Amino acid sequence: MADERTTNGRTTTDEHNTICAVDIEGFGGGDRTRPNYVALREGMYTAVEQAFQRSGIPWDNCYHEGAGDSILALAPSTVGKATFAANLPTALAATLRAHNAEHPPEERLRLRMALHAGEITRDARGVTGTAIIHAARLLEAPPLKEALRTSTGLLAVIASAWFYDEVIRQHTENAPEDYVRFDVSVKETSGTGWIRLPDGARPEPPPRHEIEKREDTAPANGSSVVTVSPVVRPASPEFYQVVDAIEAIPCMQGEHTRSFVIDQLRFAGAIRYFPNRRAHVTSILRTCLDFEDGVVQLVTAISEQEPSGSLPLNRLVSLLGNGA
Incomplete structure (x- = not known):
């Protein structure tokens, strides 16, 4: 049921919608030509429209708009939400496979998809609403990007906490056991998302072990390559010495610059945020130790924000190089 109202001569309509947003992975990357980009966009639209139809979702009855490499x-x-949960993920994976089988590598698609529902407002210029913004934030969540990056498949799906609780987990045909819960923090949005890989399996995370010296991970400002031997153990005295050293670095003292450093890490979405600076730095280091080369990534990201010869950064590198 839609609520129509007129304000200052403009008519708007409020209604409850199921929200589906998709985005092409790595759209701007690679050595692509304009015809390649056209083929990618056309392929995305065709794959999504065909997947809707196969799932029993009438495409012509849905509002849809594009923005370069994405579709809302x-x-x-009147369209049941269960069709989005039970049928759409596997249908879209199938239409993506069909597209890729007929196109060269530079025109092959991998997509991220977000599922949510909520109140939206339509006017003469389109649609708006906090539910749409929330879906867009979910689509940009680092855990979703990482899930697709490491997946063997072509599609990664993220459902909002509401959509998972009220729709997906209610029925076994929606495959609720295939979803994994992640914390999501993107811009103003902080909450929970549930991620599924309908056509691929994410590899097991590598075991935590000694970080080896690598030529390609040298900090950009000329500091020494980072090695940690032995591995710094959480909650050990050495661990808190490293926390102290990180917290002393200027770019890690402000929340904005600290967030910019975190955004450069491939596992940024796994880091738990704390408003207290020391607690947040501690959380960052703990998470880095859970990932292969996590500390190397952190130091490299910090070095890109610090001036050449930064004494606090050099102290951190020295501390790590001596095994803390």
């Missing part, structure tokens, strides 16, 4: 589609309340 809204289904009215």
Whole structure:
């Protein structure tokens, strides 16, 4: 049921919609030509439209708009949400495979998809609403990007906490056991998302072990390559010495610059945020130790924000190089 109102001569309509947003992975990367980009966009639209139809979701009854490498589609309340949960993920994976089988590598698609639902407002210029913004933030969540990057498949799906609780987990045909819960923090949005890889399996995370010296991970400002031997153990005295050294670095003292450093890490979404600076730095280091080369990534990201010869950064590198 839609609520229509007129304000200052403009008519708007409020209604509850199922929200589906998709985005092409790595759209701007690679040595692509304009015809390649056209083929990618056309392939995305064709794959999504065909997947909707195969799932029993009438594409022509949905509002949809594109923005370069993404599509926003809204289904009215007359379309059952269960069709998005039970049928759409596998249908879209199938249409993506069909597209890729007929195109060269530079025109092959991998997509991220977000599922949510909520109140939206339509006007003469399109649609808006906090639910749409939330879906867009989910689509940009680092854990979703990382899940697709490390997946063997072509599609990664993230469902909002509401959509998972109220739709997906209610019925076994929605494959609720295939979703994994992640914390999501993107811009103003902080909450929970549930991620599924309908056509691929994410590899097991590598075991935590000694970080080896690598020529390609030298900090950009000329500091020494980072090695940690032995591995710094969480909650050990050495661990807190490293926390002290990180906290003393200027770019890690401000929340904005600290967030910019975190954004450069491939596992940024796994880092738990704390408003207290020391607690946040401690959380960052703990998470880095859980990932292969995590500390190397952190020091490299910090070095890109610090001036050449930064004494606090050099102290950190020295501390790590001596095994803390």
